[in-house]
Amino acid sequence: MKQREQSLLVMKSTLSRLPLYYGYLGRLMQDGVPFVSSSVIADSLNLNPVLVRKDLAGVSSVPGRPRQGFEVAQLYHDLEEFLGYNSKDEAVLVGVGNLGRLLLTTKSFERLGLNIVTAFDKDENLHGLKINDKMIFPVEKMTNLIPRLNVKIGIIAVPEDQAQTVCDQLVASGILAIWNFAFTPLDVPKGILVKNENLAMSLANLSMQLRNKLLYENNNLESHQ
Amino acid sequence: MKQREQSLLVMKSTLSRLPLYYGYLGRLMQDGVPFVSSSVIADSLNLNPVLVRKDLAGVSSVPGRPRQGFEVAQLYHDLEEFLGYNSKDEAVLVGVGNLGRLLLTTKSFERLGLNIVTAFDKDENLHGLKINDKMIFPVEKMTNLIPRLNVKIGIIAVPEDQAQTVCDQLVASGILAIWNFAFTPLDVPKGILVKNENLAMSLANLSMQLRNKLLYENNNLESHQ
DNA sequence: TAGATTGTTAATCGATTAACAATC
DNA sequence: TAGATTGTTAATCGATTAACAATC
Numbered sequence: 001m002k003q004r005e006q007s008l009l010v011m012k013s014t015l016s017r018l019p020l021y022y023g024y025l026g027r028l029m030q031d032g033v034p035f036v037s038s039s040v041i042a043d044s045l046n047l048n049p050v051l052v053r054k055d056l057a058g059v060s061s062v063p064g065r066p067r068q069g070f071e072v073a074q075l076y077h078d079l080e081e082f083l084g085y086n087s088k089d090e091a092v093l094v095g096v097g098n099l100g101r102l103l104l105t106t107k108s109f110e111r112l113g114l115n116i117v118t119a120f121d122k123d124e125n126l127h128g129l130k131i132n133d134k135m136i137f138p139v140e141k142m143t144n145l146i147p148r149l150n151v152k153i154g155i156i157a158v159p160e161d162q163a164q165t166v167c168d169q170l171v172a173s174g175i176l177a178i179w180n181f182a183f184t185p186l187d188v189p190k191g192i193l194v195k196n197e198n199l200a201m202s203l204a205n206l207s208m209q210l211r212n213k214l215l216y217e218n219n220n221l222e223s224h225q
Numbered sequence: 226m227k228q229r230e231q232s233l234l235v236m237k238s239t240l241s242r243l244p245l246y247y248g249y250l251g252r253l254m255q256d257g258v259p260f261v262s263s264s265v266i267a268d269s270l271n272l273n274p275v276l277v278r279k280d281l282a283g284v285s286s287v288p289g290r291p292r293q294g295f296e297v298a299q300l301y302h303d304l305e306e307f308l309g310y311n312s313k314d315e316a317v318l319v320g321v322g323n324l325g326r327l328l329l330t331t332k333s334f335e336r337l338g339l340n341i342v343t344a345f346d347k348d349e350n351l352h353g354l355k356i357n358d359k360m361i362f363p364v365e366k367m368t369n370l371i372p373r374l375n376v377k378i379g380i381i382a383v384p385e386d387q388a389q390t391v392c393d394q395l396v397a398s399g400i401l402a403i404w405n406f407a408f409t410p411l412d413v414p415k416g417i418l419v420k421n422e423n424l425a426m427s428l429a430n431l432s433m434q435l436r437n438k439l440l441y442e443n444n445n446l447e448s449h450q
Numbered sequence: 451t452a453g454a455t456t457g458t459t460a461a462t463c464g465a466t467t468a469a470c471a472a473t474c
Numbered sequence: 475t476a477g478a479t480t481g482t483t484a485a486t487c488g489a490t491t492a493a494c495a496a497t498c
Contacts, residue, residue, distance in 0.1 A: 195431040
């Protein structure tokens with residue numbers, strides 16, 4: 001019913017903004033800016049300054065200074081630490097199709113602390129191949145191999161109809177967190193984390209908003225340009 | 226048409242759940258289930274039944290019937306209509322790298338109402354090529370071609386450092402909604418819709434949650450300084 | 451000091467959940 | 475009718491914003 005074990009320092013919504021701050025701070029670093037205030041950050045990212053201050057309060061190891069704001073390098077470092085971008089998360093990938101290949105080869109993910117150690121696919125033409133130095137194994141090896149690798153994050157990039165099966169195998173192999181790119185929700189035992197990367201949702205969202213907007217504007221044609 | 230009124234009844238958060246209902250209803254259809262109640266939907270998707278009823282109230286053209294629930298086929302159709310999955314949204318893609326190729330070739334997007342009509346890239350080796358029947362043009366042609374195609378959605382799948390430039394060109398070409406896959410927020414004029422597909426955020430989210438969980442389970446260490 | 455910017459407490463806003471009457 | 479399930483109104487919860495005192 002009620003979860004008492006809330007993260008004390010940082011709200012869930014905060015977490016989704018931290019990578020934004022991280023990116024922005026990174027750009028300031030490059031430009032050699034030494035200090036930045038919450039209101040400057042807020043302006044640049046279209047947020048409320050109080051919100052920024054609250055978010056940062058839970059992350060920064062050093063409080064911001066009145067009249068100066070936050071030290072860019074320090075804050076950048078703290079964000080990096082907090083987000084785990086410096087300590088690599090090891091993960092296994094299941095499904096080496098277009099999307100899987102993308103995840104295997106995109107450098108940005110490595111920078112963000114994601115290290116895919118191994119991939120699995122059921123296509124035997126791929127078995128034994130390496131993509132970006134990562135070996136591809138048959139899916140049958142999953143339950144045998146994953147526990148030995150001691151990896152805790154699994155990425156599902158297989159078609160919808162295979163997602164649940166793969167998910168079950170990952171869980172059986174000791175995986176604790178699943179990044180799911182299949183367009184279907186997964187059934188998992190309690191305690192297993194699932195993050196659904198639902199592009200359908202995003203797309204629906206954008207397309208809906210656009211239609212609403214166009215409709216609205218059509219209804220107000222008398223307004224001038 | 227009462228579409229506009231309908232839309233206004235639906236909360237922003239509702240919108241993010243509709244594709245979930247749509248997917249679930251689709252599976253019920255396949256199984257030949259004629260009726261479904263809000264509580265069954267809620268159970269399957271881990272939601273509150275009242276929330277489901279509220280969401281559906283804004284979408285369904287026919288109210289649910291006491292003792293029976295909702296007619297699956299009808300509701301499925303209404304969701305499809307509402308989400309615009311039957312009426313294709315035309316879009317242009319900029320950036321034919323790994324991700325761009327994925328978007329061009331993945332069938333699911335077509336099913337979800339996204340129709341990419343043309344792609345742009347700066348690599349001249351790609352110019353004139355077709356991927357999944359979509360022609361690739363030089364980016365220089367954007368401002369000339371897009372207005373003539375009368376397309377209103379643009380997809381940005383270029384590297385971070387080119388995202389803003391591309392964005393500006395899209396806006397100049399009359400694009401009203403942007404689906405941004407670059408890991409950087411975009412500066413756009415008021416009135417232009419932007420949906421950021423920030424995988425970094427999702428990943429940070431999942432990795433954070435996992436670390437919290439492991440920490441909590443291990444001992445509740447105080448790692449703040 | 452004076453002024454900018456911080457962090458905290460209180461008020462507001464929006465979304466979810468609870469309670470319940472209506473209905474087939 | 476009796477019971478399941480609906481849709482609505484009220485209460486609760488969580489996140490954001492406003493107000494403001496503290497501080498360098």
